[in-house]
Amino acid sequence: AQTYLFAEFNVTAPAGIQTAATIAPVEAMHAAILHYLLGQYPAPDDFLPVDKAAKTDDLTV
Numbered sequence: 001a002q003t004y005l006f007a008e009f010n011v012t013a014p015a016g017i018q019t020a021a022t023i024a025p026v027e028a029m030h031a032a033i034l035h036y037l038l039g040q041y042p043a044p045d046d047f048l049p050v051d052k053a054a055k056t057d058d059l060t061v
Helices: 002-010 014-037
Strands: none
Touching: 002 014
């Protein structure tokens, strides 16, 4: 998936950009499914940071 993302920003031909942009999300879905089948959470933990999330007490009345 990283290869196609790299290509989207470095290829200048419109057809090449379109091809990379079409393939990249499919590759990302494949990676997520493989992670799930291996018992791993499909999204990386650093994708969902909670260090700045509101505290539970702040959300209750």
